[in-house]
Amino acid sequence: MASHPHLPAAMESGRICAVAGQSQRHMEEWSGAYPGLFSAKPFDAALHSTVSMAMAFSGPWLTAEQLKMANKACLWAFGLDWLVDYVHTSSAEVRDLARRCLAVADGAEPDDGDDLARMLRDIREELTPAPAFRRLGAVWRDELQRMLEAMIREWDWKTSRVTPTLEEYLANADNHGFSFVFTCHWIHSGGPGAAAGLDRTREASGAVQRVMRLLNDLSSYERDVSWGGVNALLLGATHRELTQRVAVLAGEARELIGSVRDTDRGLADYLERQMDFCAGFYQVGEYWGRL
Template identity: 40%
Template sequence: MAIPLAGRDEREAAAEHGRTCALATECLRDLQECAAAYPDLFPPDPFGPTVFSGVALANAFGSPWADAGRIRIAARTALWAFAADWLVDHVATSPEEIDAFAEGCTAVAEGAAGNVPLERLLASIRAELTASAVWPALAPAWRDALRRYVEASAREWSWKAAAARGERSALPTVEEYLANADNFGSHLVNVSHWIAGETVDTLERLRPLAAAGEEVQRALRLVNDLATYDRDVAWGDLNSLMLAAGREEITRRADELADRCERLIAPLEDDLPREAAYLRRQLGYSIGFYGTADYWGDR
Protein backbone atom coordinates (compact mmCIF):
# COMPACT_ATOMS: atom_id res chain seq x y z
CA MET A 1 0.00 0.00 0.00
CA ALA A 2 1.36 3.42 -0.94
CA ILE A 3 1.97 5.81 1.95
CA PRO A 4 0.42 9.22 1.23
CA LEU A 5 2.90 12.09 1.23
CA ALA A 6 2.47 14.69 3.94
CA GLY A 7 1.63 18.24 3.01
CA ARG A 8 4.32 20.90 3.10
CA ASP A 9 3.40 22.10 6.61
CA GLU A 10 3.46 18.55 7.91
CA ARG A 11 6.83 17.90 6.30
CA GLU A 12 8.28 21.07 7.76
CA ALA A 13 6.94 20.24 11.21
CA ALA A 14 8.34 16.71 10.94
CA ALA A 15 11.69 18.09 9.82
CA GLU A 16 11.80 20.37 12.85
CA HIS A 17 10.99 17.46 15.17
CA GLY A 18 13.67 15.42 13.41
CA ARG A 19 16.30 18.09 14.03
CA THR A 20 15.25 18.27 17.67
CA CYS A 21 15.52 14.49 18.04
CA ALA A 22 18.98 14.61 16.44
CA LEU A 23 19.96 17.22 19.03
CA ALA A 24 18.62 14.91 21.74
CA THR A 25 20.74 12.07 20.34
CA GLU A 26 23.87 14.18 20.61
CA CYS A 27 22.89 15.18 24.13
CA LEU A 28 22.27 11.54 25.04
CA ARG A 29 25.80 10.59 23.96
CA ASP A 30 27.22 13.24 26.29
CA LEU A 31 25.07 12.05 29.19
CA GLN A 32 26.19 8.48 28.63
CA GLU A 33 29.82 9.61 28.68
CA CYS A 34 29.13 11.51 31.88
CA ALA A 35 27.55 8.48 33.53
CA ALA A 36 30.43 6.26 32.41
CA ALA A 37 32.85 8.60 34.18
CA TYR A 38 30.89 8.18 37.45
CA PRO A 39 29.78 4.52 37.44
CA ASP A 40 29.19 4.39 41.20
CA LEU A 41 26.82 7.32 40.90
CA PHE A 42 24.69 5.83 38.11
CA PRO A 43 24.12 2.10 38.74
CA PRO A 44 21.95 0.32 36.14
CA ASP A 45 19.22 -0.03 38.73
CA PRO A 46 17.58 2.50 38.86
CA PHE A 47 19.44 4.45 36.15
CA GLY A 48 18.10 2.62 33.14
CA PRO A 49 17.88 3.99 29.59
CA THR A 50 14.72 6.00 30.27
CA VAL A 51 16.53 8.37 32.65
CA PHE A 52 19.19 9.33 30.12
CA SER A 53 16.91 9.48 27.10
CA GLY A 54 14.29 11.41 29.05
CA VAL A 55 16.79 14.03 30.21
CA ALA A 56 18.24 14.36 26.68
CA LEU A 57 14.83 14.77 25.07
CA ALA A 58 13.58 17.29 27.65
CA ASN A 59 16.59 19.54 27.14
CA ALA A 60 16.55 19.24 23.36
CA PHE A 61 12.86 20.13 23.14
CA GLY A 62 13.38 22.98 25.60
CA SER A 63 16.00 24.61 23.35
CA PRO A 64 15.60 23.19 19.83
CA TRP A 65 17.42 26.22 18.34
CA ALA A 66 20.60 25.36 20.27
CA ASP A 67 23.39 22.92 19.56
CA ALA A 68 24.46 20.12 21.89
CA GLY A 69 27.22 22.24 23.38
CA ARG A 70 24.69 24.87 24.43
CA ILE A 71 22.48 22.42 26.35
CA ARG A 72 25.30 20.31 27.76
CA ILE A 73 25.36 22.03 31.16
CA ALA A 74 21.57 22.01 31.56
CA ALA A 75 21.41 18.30 30.74
CA ARG A 76 24.31 17.40 33.01
CA THR A 77 22.85 19.46 35.84
CA ALA A 78 19.52 17.67 35.41
CA LEU A 79 21.28 14.31 35.47
CA TRP A 80 23.18 15.38 38.60
CA ALA A 81 19.85 16.24 40.24
CA PHE A 82 18.53 12.75 39.43
CA ALA A 83 21.56 11.24 41.15
CA ALA A 84 21.18 13.54 44.15
CA ASP A 85 17.48 12.76 44.37
CA TRP A 86 18.16 9.03 44.39
CA LEU A 87 20.86 9.28 47.05
CA VAL A 88 18.78 11.50 49.32
CA ASP A 89 15.43 9.76 48.88
CA HIS A 90 16.48 6.11 48.66
CA VAL A 91 20.05 5.63 49.87
CA ALA A 92 20.41 7.95 52.86
CA THR A 93 19.09 6.45 56.09
CA SER A 94 20.20 8.95 58.74
CA PRO A 95 20.23 12.70 59.41
CA GLU A 96 24.02 12.52 59.45
CA GLU A 97 24.07 11.37 55.83
CA ILE A 98 21.78 14.23 54.85
CA ASP A 99 24.01 16.68 56.70
CA ALA A 100 27.04 15.30 54.86
CA PHE A 101 25.21 15.72 51.54
CA ALA A 102 24.40 19.34 52.35
CA GLU A 103 27.88 20.16 53.62
CA GLY A 104 29.57 18.54 50.63
CA CYS A 105 27.45 20.39 48.07
CA THR A 106 27.93 23.67 49.91
CA ALA A 107 31.69 23.19 49.88
CA VAL A 108 31.63 22.55 46.14
CA ALA A 109 29.58 25.71 45.62
CA GLU A 110 32.45 27.61 47.21
CA GLY A 111 35.04 25.93 44.97
CA ALA A 112 35.93 22.60 46.64
CA ALA A 113 36.83 19.68 44.37
CA GLY A 114 34.52 17.22 46.13
CA ASN A 115 35.22 14.00 48.04
CA VAL A 116 32.53 11.65 46.69
CA PRO A 117 31.19 11.08 43.14
CA LEU A 118 28.11 13.30 43.59
CA GLU A 119 30.30 16.19 44.75
CA ARG A 120 32.90 15.64 42.04
CA LEU A 121 30.28 15.71 39.27
CA LEU A 122 28.87 18.91 40.74
CA ALA A 123 32.38 20.34 40.86
CA SER A 124 32.89 19.54 37.19
CA ILE A 125 29.65 21.37 36.33
CA ARG A 126 30.72 24.37 38.39
CA ALA A 127 34.14 24.37 36.70
CA GLU A 128 32.49 24.63 33.28
CA LEU A 129 30.22 27.41 34.48
CA THR A 130 33.14 29.46 35.76
CA ALA A 131 34.37 29.70 32.17
CA SER A 132 31.23 31.63 31.22
CA ALA A 133 31.67 35.35 30.68
CA VAL A 134 28.67 36.02 32.93
CA TRP A 135 29.82 33.80 35.82
CA PRO A 136 31.26 36.69 37.89
CA ALA A 137 27.90 38.47 37.76
CA LEU A 138 25.61 35.45 38.14
CA ALA A 139 27.62 33.15 40.43
CA PRO A 140 25.59 34.31 43.48
CA ALA A 141 22.38 33.20 41.73
CA TRP A 142 23.85 29.75 41.02
CA ARG A 143 25.04 29.31 44.57
CA ASP A 144 21.62 30.36 45.85
CA ALA A 145 19.84 27.95 43.49
CA LEU A 146 22.07 25.11 44.67
CA ARG A 147 21.56 26.03 48.32
CA ARG A 148 17.81 26.04 47.84
CA TYR A 149 17.91 22.67 46.09
CA VAL A 150 19.95 21.13 48.90
CA GLU A 151 17.83 22.60 51.68
CA ALA A 152 14.58 21.56 50.00
CA SER A 153 15.87 18.01 49.49
CA ALA A 154 16.89 17.78 53.13
CA ARG A 155 13.53 19.17 54.27
CA GLU A 156 11.58 16.59 52.25
CA TRP A 157 13.79 13.82 53.66
CA SER A 158 12.88 14.94 57.18
CA TRP A 159 9.17 14.94 56.30
CA LYS A 160 9.41 11.42 54.92
CA ALA A 161 11.43 10.21 57.91
CA ALA A 162 8.83 11.58 60.31
CA ALA A 163 6.02 9.94 58.34
CA ALA A 164 7.89 6.62 58.41
CA ARG A 165 7.95 6.89 62.20
CA GLY A 166 4.18 7.29 62.18
CA GLU A 167 4.22 11.05 62.79
CA ARG A 168 1.58 11.94 60.23
CA SER A 169 1.16 15.39 61.76
CA ALA A 170 4.71 16.20 60.61
CA LEU A 171 3.72 15.99 56.94
CA PRO A 172 3.46 19.33 55.15
CA THR A 173 0.35 20.97 53.79
CA VAL A 174 0.05 21.23 50.01
CA GLU A 175 1.12 24.88 50.28
CA GLU A 176 4.22 23.95 52.31
CA TYR A 177 4.98 21.18 49.83
CA LEU A 178 4.78 23.61 46.91
CA ALA A 179 6.93 26.13 48.76
CA ASN A 180 9.55 23.37 48.91
CA ALA A 181 9.49 22.72 45.14
CA ASP A 182 13.18 23.61 44.76
CA ASN A 183 13.94 19.93 45.34
CA PHE A 184 12.41 19.30 41.90
CA GLY A 185 15.63 20.80 40.53
CA SER A 186 14.45 22.71 37.47
CA HIS A 187 15.35 26.13 38.93
CA LEU A 188 18.93 24.96 39.43
CA VAL A 189 18.97 23.55 35.89
CA ASN A 190 17.59 26.78 34.46
CA VAL A 191 20.07 29.06 36.20
CA SER A 192 22.92 26.79 35.08
CA HIS A 193 21.54 26.87 31.51
CA TRP A 194 21.29 30.65 31.41
CA ILE A 195 24.79 31.11 32.77
CA ALA A 196 26.23 28.66 30.25
CA GLY A 197 24.33 30.33 27.41
CA GLU A 198 25.51 33.82 28.41
CA THR A 199 22.24 35.41 27.27
CA VAL A 200 21.49 36.94 30.67
CA ASP A 201 24.34 39.02 32.02
CA THR A 202 23.14 40.70 35.23
CA LEU A 203 21.25 39.66 38.34
CA GLU A 204 18.70 42.36 37.58
CA ARG A 205 17.85 40.79 34.21
CA LEU A 206 17.90 37.30 35.69
CA ARG A 207 15.51 38.09 38.54
CA PRO A 208 12.16 38.20 36.65
CA LEU A 209 13.25 35.29 34.48
CA ALA A 210 14.11 33.22 37.54
CA ALA A 211 10.79 34.15 39.18
CA ALA A 212 8.92 32.84 36.16
CA GLY A 213 11.06 29.71 36.19
CA GLU A 214 10.29 29.13 39.85
CA GLU A 215 6.56 29.27 39.10
CA VAL A 216 7.10 26.80 36.27
CA GLN A 217 8.95 24.59 38.75
CA ARG A 218 5.95 24.56 41.08
CA ALA A 219 3.66 23.65 38.19
CA LEU A 220 6.04 20.91 37.10
CA ARG A 221 6.09 19.53 40.64
CA LEU A 222 2.34 18.92 40.47
CA VAL A 223 2.37 17.69 36.86
CA ASN A 224 5.00 15.16 37.93
CA ASP A 225 3.01 14.12 40.99
CA LEU A 226 -0.14 13.50 38.99
CA ALA A 227 1.77 11.13 36.72
CA THR A 228 3.91 9.31 39.27
CA TYR A 229 1.58 8.76 42.23
CA ASP A 230 1.57 4.96 41.98
CA ARG A 231 5.35 4.79 41.74
CA ASP A 232 5.76 7.24 44.62
CA VAL A 233 3.52 5.08 46.80
CA ALA A 234 5.49 1.95 45.86
CA TRP A 235 8.86 3.63 46.43
CA GLY A 236 7.87 5.42 49.62
CA ASP A 237 8.23 8.89 48.10
CA LEU A 238 6.21 11.95 49.05
CA ASN A 239 3.57 13.13 46.58
CA SER A 240 1.14 16.04 46.74
CA LEU A 241 -1.79 13.67 46.18
CA MET A 242 -1.03 12.21 49.60
CA LEU A 243 -1.55 15.64 51.13
CA ALA A 244 -4.61 16.87 49.22
CA ALA A 245 -8.32 16.18 49.16
CA GLY A 246 -7.96 14.29 45.90
CA ARG A 247 -6.64 14.23 42.35
CA GLU A 248 -9.13 16.89 41.31
CA GLU A 249 -7.63 19.39 43.76
CA ILE A 250 -4.08 18.86 42.49
CA THR A 251 -5.22 19.01 38.86
CA ARG A 252 -6.96 22.32 39.57
CA ARG A 253 -3.89 23.71 41.32
CA ALA A 254 -1.65 22.61 38.46
CA ASP A 255 -3.91 24.38 35.96
CA GLU A 256 -3.90 27.55 38.08
CA LEU A 257 -0.11 27.47 38.31
CA ALA A 258 0.19 27.02 34.55
CA ASP A 259 -1.95 30.14 34.07
CA ARG A 260 0.23 32.09 36.50
CA CYS A 261 3.32 30.90 34.64
CA GLU A 262 2.02 32.45 31.44
CA ARG A 263 1.32 35.75 33.19
CA LEU A 264 4.93 35.85 34.37
CA ILE A 265 6.47 34.68 31.09
CA ALA A 266 4.55 37.00 28.74
CA PRO A 267 6.25 40.24 29.89
CA LEU A 268 9.67 38.68 29.22
CA GLU A 269 9.08 38.13 25.49
CA ASP A 270 10.38 41.49 24.26
CA ASP A 271 13.67 41.48 26.17
CA LEU A 272 14.31 37.74 26.47
CA PRO A 273 12.34 35.97 23.70
CA ARG A 274 14.39 32.75 23.64
CA GLU A 275 14.34 32.42 27.41
CA ALA A 276 10.58 33.00 27.52
CA ALA A 277 10.11 30.35 24.83
CA TYR A 278 12.38 27.99 26.78
CA LEU A 279 10.18 28.23 29.88
CA ARG A 280 6.99 27.71 27.89
CA ARG A 281 8.47 24.72 26.13
CA GLN A 282 9.76 23.30 29.41
CA LEU A 283 6.27 23.29 30.87
CA GLY A 284 4.52 22.16 27.69
CA TYR A 285 6.95 19.32 27.04
CA SER A 286 6.57 18.01 30.58
CA ILE A 287 2.77 18.09 30.39
CA GLY A 288 2.96 15.98 27.24
CA PHE A 289 5.72 13.68 28.48
CA TYR A 290 4.16 12.86 31.83
CA GLY A 291 0.90 12.06 30.10
CA THR A 292 2.35 8.71 29.01
CA ALA A 293 5.85 8.20 30.47
CA ASP A 294 8.13 8.59 33.47
CA TYR A 295 11.85 9.31 33.59
CA TRP A 296 12.63 6.47 35.96
CA GLY A 297 10.77 3.76 34.07
CA ASP A 298 10.13 0.43 35.79
CA ARG A 299 12.29 -1.09 38.50
Protein backbone atom coordinates in the same frame (compact mmCIF):
# COMPACT_ATOMS: atom_id res chain seq x y z
CA MET B 1 -5.61 7.39 4.65
CA ALA B 2 -6.88 10.61 6.24
CA SER B 3 -4.37 13.42 6.69
CA HIS B 4 -3.48 14.86 10.10
CA PRO B 5 -3.03 18.62 9.62
CA HIS B 6 -1.90 19.25 13.20
CA LEU B 7 1.05 16.85 13.20
CA PRO B 8 4.45 18.49 13.82
CA ALA B 9 6.69 18.91 10.79
CA ALA B 10 8.63 15.69 10.28
CA MET B 11 11.82 17.39 9.08
CA GLU B 12 12.03 19.70 12.09
CA SER B 13 11.19 16.82 14.44
CA GLY B 14 13.97 14.79 12.87
CA ARG B 15 16.53 17.55 13.42
CA ILE B 16 15.49 17.97 17.05
CA CYS B 17 15.70 14.22 17.65
CA ALA B 18 19.18 14.17 16.14
CA VAL B 19 20.27 16.83 18.66
CA ALA B 20 18.67 14.75 21.42
CA GLY B 21 20.63 11.72 20.21
CA GLN B 22 23.88 13.65 20.43
CA SER B 23 22.92 14.76 23.93
CA GLN B 24 22.09 11.21 24.95
CA ARG B 25 25.60 10.14 24.03
CA HIS B 26 26.95 12.94 26.23
CA MET B 27 24.83 11.63 29.10
CA GLU B 28 26.05 8.09 28.65
CA GLU B 29 29.64 9.38 28.76
CA TRP B 30 28.94 11.22 32.02
CA SER B 31 27.30 8.14 33.53
CA GLY B 32 30.45 6.20 32.73
CA ALA B 33 32.65 8.94 34.19
CA TYR B 34 30.82 8.90 37.55
CA PRO B 35 30.00 5.21 38.04
CA GLY B 36 29.50 5.51 41.79
CA LEU B 37 26.54 7.78 41.12
CA PHE B 38 24.83 6.28 38.09
CA SER B 39 25.28 2.50 38.24
CA ALA B 40 21.81 1.75 39.68
CA LYS B 41 19.11 0.29 37.42
CA PRO B 42 16.83 3.38 37.37
CA PHE B 43 19.54 5.24 35.41
CA ASP B 44 18.72 3.37 32.23
CA ALA B 45 19.00 4.33 28.57
CA ALA B 46 15.40 5.57 28.55
CA LEU B 47 16.18 8.10 31.29
CA HIS B 48 19.07 9.46 29.21
CA SER B 49 16.90 9.51 26.10
CA THR B 50 13.85 11.20 27.60
CA VAL B 51 15.84 13.85 29.47
CA SER B 52 17.72 14.63 26.26
CA MET B 53 14.42 14.88 24.39
CA ALA B 54 13.04 17.26 27.03
CA MET B 55 15.94 19.64 26.56
CA ALA B 56 16.05 19.38 22.76
CA PHE B 57 12.34 20.03 22.29
CA SER B 58 12.41 22.84 24.86
CA GLY B 59 15.12 24.67 22.92
CA PRO B 60 14.79 23.43 19.32
CA TRP B 61 16.94 26.32 18.09
CA LEU B 62 19.87 25.15 20.27
CA THR B 63 22.64 22.69 19.45
CA ALA B 64 23.66 19.73 21.61
CA GLU B 65 26.68 21.75 22.75
CA GLN B 66 24.46 24.66 23.79
CA LEU B 67 22.21 22.23 25.70
CA LYS B 68 25.12 20.38 27.24
CA MET B 69 25.02 22.07 30.64
CA ALA B 70 21.24 21.71 30.98
CA ASN B 71 21.62 17.98 30.37
CA LYS B 72 24.63 17.57 32.64
CA ALA B 73 23.07 19.51 35.52
CA CYS B 74 19.81 17.60 35.11
CA LEU B 75 21.57 14.25 35.25
CA TRP B 76 23.45 15.41 38.35
CA ALA B 77 20.15 16.42 39.99
CA PHE B 78 18.76 12.95 39.27
CA GLY B 79 21.81 11.48 41.02
CA LEU B 80 21.27 13.75 44.00
CA ASP B 81 17.59 12.83 44.16
CA TRP B 82 18.43 9.13 44.02
CA LEU B 83 20.79 9.39 46.99
CA VAL B 84 18.39 11.45 49.09
CA ASP B 85 15.18 9.59 48.24
CA TYR B 86 16.41 6.02 48.11
CA VAL B 87 20.02 5.34 49.11
CA HIS B 88 20.58 7.37 52.28
CA THR B 89 18.77 6.08 55.32
CA SER B 90 19.57 8.65 58.01
CA SER B 91 19.18 12.37 58.54
CA ALA B 92 22.91 12.61 59.23
CA GLU B 93 23.72 11.18 55.78
CA VAL B 94 21.40 13.59 54.00
CA ARG B 95 22.74 16.61 55.88
CA ASP B 96 26.33 15.55 55.28
CA LEU B 97 25.56 15.22 51.56
CA ALA B 98 24.26 18.80 51.54
CA ARG B 99 27.31 20.02 53.44
CA ARG B 100 29.69 18.39 50.94
CA CYS B 101 27.84 19.86 47.96
CA LEU B 102 27.85 23.38 49.36
CA ALA B 103 31.54 23.12 50.22
CA VAL B 104 32.31 22.15 46.62
CA ALA B 105 30.13 25.01 45.35
CA ASP B 106 32.31 27.33 47.44
CA GLY B 107 35.49 25.98 45.86
CA ALA B 108 36.46 22.97 47.98
CA GLU B 109 37.80 19.83 46.37
CA PRO B 110 35.62 16.70 46.70
CA ASP B 111 36.72 13.71 48.73
CA ASP B 112 38.04 10.68 46.89
CA GLY B 113 35.22 8.43 45.75
CA ASP B 114 32.53 11.10 46.14
CA ASP B 115 31.15 11.06 42.60
CA LEU B 116 28.25 13.38 43.44
CA ALA B 117 30.59 16.10 44.69
CA ARG B 118 33.11 15.41 41.95
CA MET B 119 30.49 15.91 39.22
CA LEU B 120 29.28 19.11 40.91
CA ARG B 121 32.88 20.34 41.00
CA ASP B 122 33.16 19.67 37.28
CA ILE B 123 29.92 21.54 36.61
CA ARG B 124 31.18 24.49 38.65
CA GLU B 125 34.48 24.54 36.76
CA GLU B 126 32.68 24.50 33.41
CA LEU B 127 30.38 27.35 34.44
CA THR B 128 32.94 29.63 36.06
CA PRO B 129 34.56 30.87 32.80
CA ALA B 130 31.18 31.74 31.25
CA PRO B 131 30.64 35.50 30.80
CA ALA B 132 27.33 35.29 32.66
CA PHE B 133 28.86 33.67 35.75
CA ARG B 134 30.13 36.98 37.13
CA ARG B 135 26.55 38.17 37.63
CA LEU B 136 24.79 34.83 38.01
CA GLY B 137 27.31 32.85 40.05
CA ALA B 138 25.67 33.92 43.30
CA VAL B 139 22.27 32.90 41.89
CA TRP B 140 23.70 29.46 41.05
CA ARG B 141 24.99 29.06 44.61
CA ASP B 142 21.67 30.21 46.05
CA GLU B 143 19.60 27.85 43.88
CA LEU B 144 21.82 24.94 44.90
CA GLN B 145 21.36 25.74 48.57
CA ARG B 146 17.61 26.19 48.19
CA MET B 147 17.34 22.80 46.48
CA LEU B 148 19.39 21.04 49.14
CA GLU B 149 17.49 22.66 52.01
CA ALA B 150 14.17 21.73 50.38
CA MET B 151 15.30 18.12 50.05
CA ILE B 152 16.27 18.05 53.73
CA ARG B 153 12.88 19.53 54.65
CA GLU B 154 11.09 16.84 52.66
CA TRP B 155 13.28 14.19 54.25
CA ASP B 156 12.23 15.45 57.68
CA TRP B 157 8.56 15.37 56.68
CA LYS B 158 8.92 11.82 55.44
CA THR B 159 10.82 10.40 58.40
CA SER B 160 8.91 12.25 61.13
CA ARG B 161 5.58 11.38 59.49
CA VAL B 162 4.63 15.06 59.48
CA THR B 163 2.08 15.76 56.76
CA PRO B 164 2.57 19.21 55.23
CA THR B 165 -0.31 21.14 53.75
CA LEU B 166 -0.44 21.43 49.97
CA GLU B 167 0.62 25.08 50.28
CA GLU B 168 3.63 24.13 52.41
CA TYR B 169 4.48 21.43 49.91
CA LEU B 170 4.34 23.83 46.97
CA ALA B 171 6.45 26.35 48.90
CA ASN B 172 9.07 23.60 49.08
CA ALA B 173 9.09 22.99 45.30
CA ASP B 174 12.82 23.77 45.13
CA ASN B 175 13.34 20.09 45.96
CA HIS B 176 12.28 19.37 42.36
CA GLY B 177 15.54 20.92 41.16
CA PHE B 178 14.25 22.63 38.02
CA SER B 179 15.39 26.13 38.99
CA PHE B 180 18.91 24.92 39.78
CA VAL B 181 19.20 23.13 36.44
CA PHE B 182 17.69 26.10 34.64
CA THR B 183 20.23 28.44 36.24
CA CYS B 184 23.07 26.22 35.00
CA HIS B 185 21.62 26.48 31.47
CA TRP B 186 21.06 30.23 31.88
CA ILE B 187 24.73 30.79 32.73
CA HIS B 188 26.04 28.44 30.05
CA SER B 189 23.89 29.85 27.26
CA GLY B 190 23.95 33.54 28.17
CA GLY B 191 26.45 36.29 27.42
CA PRO B 192 27.60 39.19 29.60
CA GLY B 193 24.09 40.67 29.57
CA ALA B 194 22.35 37.47 30.65
CA ALA B 195 21.41 38.89 34.05
CA ALA B 196 19.12 41.55 32.58
CA GLY B 197 15.69 41.00 34.09
CA LEU B 198 17.26 38.76 36.76
CA ASP B 199 14.46 39.00 39.34
CA ARG B 200 11.70 38.45 36.77
CA THR B 201 13.52 35.46 35.30
CA ARG B 202 13.99 33.84 38.69
CA GLU B 203 10.35 34.44 39.56
CA ALA B 204 9.25 32.85 36.29
CA SER B 205 11.57 29.89 36.85
CA GLY B 206 10.08 29.34 40.31
CA ALA B 207 6.56 29.44 38.88
CA VAL B 208 7.44 26.85 36.24
CA GLN B 209 9.05 24.72 38.94
CA ARG B 210 5.81 24.63 40.95
CA VAL B 211 3.92 23.45 37.87
CA MET B 212 6.51 20.76 37.23
CA ARG B 213 6.39 19.65 40.88
CA LEU B 214 2.69 18.83 40.59
CA LEU B 215 2.94 17.38 37.08
CA ASN B 216 5.64 15.05 38.34
CA ASP B 217 3.52 14.00 41.31
CA LEU B 218 0.54 13.19 39.12
CA SER B 219 2.76 10.84 37.13
CA SER B 220 4.94 9.35 39.87
CA TYR B 221 2.36 8.48 42.54
CA GLU B 222 2.95 4.72 42.42
CA ARG B 223 6.75 5.11 42.47
CA ASP B 224 6.57 7.56 45.38
CA VAL B 225 4.43 5.12 47.34
CA SER B 226 6.94 2.34 46.57
CA TRP B 227 10.01 4.44 47.43
CA GLY B 228 8.37 6.06 50.46
CA GLY B 229 8.42 9.54 48.95
CA VAL B 230 6.18 12.54 49.58
CA ASN B 231 3.61 13.22 46.88
CA ALA B 232 0.88 15.85 46.59
CA LEU B 233 -1.67 13.06 46.09
CA LEU B 234 -0.76 11.76 49.55
CA LEU B 235 -1.64 15.10 51.15
CA GLY B 236 -5.40 14.79 50.76
CA ALA B 237 -5.86 16.40 47.35
CA THR B 238 -7.60 14.43 44.60
CA HIS B 239 -6.26 13.93 41.09
CA ARG B 240 -8.91 16.31 39.74
CA GLU B 241 -8.08 19.00 42.30
CA LEU B 242 -4.37 18.80 41.48
CA THR B 243 -5.08 18.94 37.76
CA GLN B 244 -7.12 22.10 38.30
CA ARG B 245 -4.34 23.57 40.46
CA VAL B 246 -1.79 22.82 37.72
CA ALA B 247 -3.91 24.78 35.24
CA VAL B 248 -4.03 27.81 37.56
CA LEU B 249 -0.29 27.66 38.29
CA ALA B 250 0.52 27.28 34.59
CA GLY B 251 -1.50 30.40 33.82
CA GLU B 252 0.44 32.33 36.46
CA ALA B 253 3.71 31.00 35.06
CA ARG B 254 2.83 32.12 31.53
CA GLU B 255 2.18 35.65 32.74
CA LEU B 256 5.58 35.78 34.42
CA ILE B 257 7.28 34.25 31.38
CA GLY B 258 5.69 36.97 29.27
CA SER B 259 7.57 39.59 31.30
CA VAL B 260 10.86 37.74 30.68
CA ARG B 261 10.34 38.08 26.91
CA ASP B 262 11.00 41.80 27.25
CA THR B 263 14.66 41.06 28.01
CA ASP B 264 15.38 37.57 26.63
CA ARG B 265 12.92 35.96 24.25
CA GLY B 266 14.94 32.76 23.87
CA LEU B 267 15.10 32.18 27.61
CA ALA B 268 11.38 32.86 27.97
CA ASP B 269 10.53 30.45 25.15
CA TYR B 270 12.76 27.81 26.73
CA LEU B 271 10.97 28.14 30.08
CA GLU B 272 7.53 27.88 28.52
CA ARG B 273 8.45 24.94 26.30
CA GLN B 274 9.99 23.08 29.26
CA MET B 275 6.71 23.41 31.10
CA ASP B 276 4.60 22.37 28.12
CA PHE B 277 6.87 19.44 27.21
CA CYS B 278 6.54 18.05 30.73
CA ALA B 279 2.77 18.51 30.66
CA GLY B 280 2.66 16.22 27.64
CA PHE B 281 5.36 13.83 28.79
CA TYR B 282 3.87 13.15 32.21
CA GLN B 283 0.56 12.18 30.66
CA VAL B 284 2.24 8.97 29.48
CA GLY B 285 5.25 8.19 31.65
CA GLU B 286 8.10 9.44 33.79
CA TYR B 287 11.86 9.65 33.55
CA TRP B 288 13.05 7.07 36.08
CA GLY B 289 13.66 3.45 35.12
CA ARG B 290 12.55 0.54 37.30
CA LEU B 291 14.47 -0.68 40.31
